[in-house]
Amino acid sequence: xxxxxxxxILAKHAGKSHIMANELIEAKLDLVLGNDVTTAMASTxxxxxxxxxxxxxxxxxxxxxxxxxxxxxxxxxxxVKSRLFAKRFSISNFFDVGDMGIxxxxxxxxxLAAPGELIxxxxxxxxxxxxxxxxxxxxxxxxxxxxxxxxxxWFKVPPAIKVNFQGKLNNHVSGKxxxxxxxxxxxxxxxxxxxxxxxxxxxxxxxxxxxxTIANMAIECxxxxxxxxxxxxxxxxxxxxxxxxxxxxxxDSDAEYEQxxxxxxxQLSPTVALPHLPSNTKKIDEVKGxxxxxxxxxxxxxxxxxxxxxxxxxxxxxxxxxxxxCIIIPATxxxxxxxxxxxxxxxxxxxxxAVSTPxxxxxxxxxxxxxxxxxxxxxxxxxxxxxxxxxxxxxxILTSPAVAAASAVIGELASPFDL
Amino acid sequence: xxxxxxxxxxxxVDTDVITPARYLNxxxxxxxxxxxxxxxxxxxxxKVEKGDIIVAGANFGCGSSREHAPIAIKTCGVSCxxxxxxxxxxxxxxxxxxxxILESPEAAENIKADDMVCVDVTTxxxxxxxxxxVFHSAAFPPFISEIIKAGGLINSIKSKGGENEL
Numbered sequence: 001x002x003x004x005x006x007x008x009i010l011a012k013h014a015g016k017s018h019i020m021a022n023e024l025i026e027a028k029l030d031l032v033l034g035n036d037v038t039t040a041m042a043s044t045x046x047x048x049x050x051x052x053x054x055x056x057x058x059x060x061x062x063x064x065x066x067x068x069x070x071x072x073x074x075x076x077x078x079x080v081k082s083r084l085f086a087k088r089f090s091i092s093n094f095f096d097v098g099d100m101g102i103x104x105x106x107x108x109x110x111x112l113a114a115p116g117e118l119i120x121x122x123x124x125x126x127x128x129x130x131x132x133x134x135x136x137x138x139x140x141x142x143x144x145x146x147x148x149x150x151x152x153x154w155f156k157v158p159p160a161i162k163v164n165f166q167g168k169l170n171n172h173v174s175g176k177x178x179x180x181x182x183x184x185x186x187x188x189x190x191x192x193x194x195x196x197x198x199x200x201x202x203x204x205x206x207x208x209x210x211x212x213t214i215a216n217m218a219i220e221c222x223x224x225x226x227x228x229x230x231x232x233x234x235x236x237x238x239x240x241x242x243x244x245x246x247x248x249x250x251x252d253s254d255a256e257y258e259q260x261x262x263x264x265x266x267q268l269s270p271t272v273a274l275p276h277l278p279s280n281t282k283k284i285d286e287v288k289g290x291x292x293x294x295x296x297x298x299x300x301x302x303x304x305x306x307x308x309x310x311x312x313x314x315x316x317x318x319x320x321x322x323x324x325x326c327i328i329i330p331a332t333x334x335x336x337x338x339x340x341x342x343x344x345x346x347x348x349x350x351x352x353x354a355v356s357t358p359x360x361x362x363x364x365x366x367x368x369x370x371x372x373x374x375x376x377x378x379x380x381x382x383x384x385x386x387x388x389x390x391x392x393x394x395x396x397i398l399t400s401p402a403v404a405a406a407s408a409v410i411g412e413l414a415s416p417f418d419l
Numbered sequence: 420x421x422x423x424x425x426x427x428x429x430x431x432v433d434t435d436v437i438t439p440a441r442y443l444n445x446x447x448x449x450x451x452x453x454x455x456x457x458x459x460x461x462x463x464x465x466k467v468e469k470g471d472i473i474v475a476g477a478n479f480g481c482g483s484s485r486e487h488a489p490i491a492i493k494t495c496g497v498s499c500x501x502x503x504x505x506x507x508x509x510x511x512x513x514x515x516x517x518x519x520i521l522e523s524p525e526a527a528e529n530i531k532a533d534d535m536v537c538v539d540v541t542t543x544x545x546x547x548x549x550x551x552x553v554f555h556s557a558a559f560p561p562f563i564s565e566i567i568k569a570g571g572l573i574n575s576i577k578s579k580g581g582e583n584e585l
Contacts, residue, residue: 140486140512189478364440
């Protein structure tokens with residue numbers, strides 16, 4: 001029996017020629033990632049364990065993005081701990097305020113994720129780099145401390161679900177709609193412990209930003225990782241960011257998949273997830289008109305330049321509705337600067353949106369857009385769990401940037417086709 | 420062996436309701452554990468007693484990778500969590516920090532809130548003292564049992580002299 005792309009990457013890093021689903025392996029890591037919330041904890045565990053050295057100071061990345069720029073004294077202390085750890089071990093890929101971005105947009109941009117690599121991160125959305133054909137997955141802080149110390153971790157080889165994309169997306173339909181559709185189809189535990197292997201001719205029509213968004217939300221259906229094959233679009237993206245050589249592995253033709261899901265991209269329409277699960281999906285036309293108080297465009301899911309261009313095309317020469325707060329957060333400094341160069345930021349500000357330095361802030365209910373009792377937000381983020389963005393009675397509707405921007409203009413949950 | 424009163428929850432209890440991120444601006448467990456489960460059970464923290472057991476439906480611990488979630492549950496005194504299934508990262512984190520977790524769809528379906536339950540983590544036997552029903556959870560693979568026996572991942576690595584070979 002052959003291996004899937006995920007299994008091939010794991011086998012290579014375990015030094016084995018063949019592995020099977022559900023086998024336990026020890027595998028060498030190419031990158032270990034942490035943020036301000038998880039690195040502080042990992043550094044304490046690292047010290048308590050009596051570890052004295054990191055496995056490779058060039059293969060660890062620490063990004064202060066969740067509460068940074070710090071919102072209060074406690075969060076400032078978390079960042080201090082991460083800074084001290086980075087300094088102590090001369091971590092070369094340490095990104096602080098002014099340099100940092102939302103980690104899962106920043107890591108690919110900095111060339112720290114490449115095809116065939118095995119990446120773990122103390123953040124559940126580490127699965128994002130599957131867009132580039134890497135095996136990447138989220139871990140906790142104890143795993144991170146162990147990974148930082150020894151450069152390897154144990155893995156259970158995931159069985160696979162094949163997601164076969166066909167056709168092309170229509171106007172105003174994006175990677176976010178594709179992934180919400182898939183999560184709605186299989187549920188929030190539909191891929192529990194498994195890998196999502198994205199294949200099919202439809203992939204050719206998905207740009208790199210769509211792929212990042214899709215892989216990013218693999219965790220929202222319980223998947224261990226989500227991975228795309230490497231093609232010309234991947235190579236073109238990597239050409240500017242990754243200098244080192246990388247391995248282009250391909251799935252065996254006789255690889256085993258527990259399930260195959262075929263999605264005709266041309267049949268999809270803008271899709272949203274109503275409170276309080278990402279699987280609670282509806283087509284926009286079924287639910288438009290719901291009242292909202294805030295719109296957030298950003299996050300590791302949808303804060304890339306392509307997302308900002310979509311939002312700007314809708315907000316250009318329009319105004320954010322009177323009673324709506326619209327917050328737009330470019331995911332990295334580079335994206336922010338590019339958005340300035342392209343005139344997108346001017347469009348946002350003229351439309352009456354607030355534009356912020358990169359931060360995860362509102363997505364986790366941390367800062368920069370926390371919701372009050374009973375308020376409802378439309379957000380391009382990835383989770384709409386109870387209390388995620390603020391008060392326990394507040395609500396989040398997950399959407400694409402196009403639906404979010406249209407909602408900001410119309411002043412209620414709205415379709416971009418209704419502008 | 421753990422004996423305790425049951426706190427019962429449904430499917431998809433996510434790490435945001437176990438430990439809301441708005442309280443994770445500190446890494447002090449005593450501090451963030453004060454809000455454990457608060458978003459779906461306001462009284463959990465005031466009612467839970469040492470040894471009590473959480474029983475829940477499918478996909479317990481879904482969402483964020485925050486290890487604060489199993490730590491908060493453990494800090495509150497919960498002895499073990501039984502669910503019909505666990506989200507992957509939560510499952511791993513619980514084993515790594517030494518919070519016993521057992522998968523048993525039958526137990527999750529039949530045990531009710533406030534039942535008294537006795538759990539033998541080594542055999543996987545779950546006994547509902549209130550009703551007399553007995554359930555069994557699947558045994559952990561030997562490799563994971565070793566981590567649990569060592570008291571978590573770090574101790575397991577240290578006991579093997581720094582190398583975590585299979």
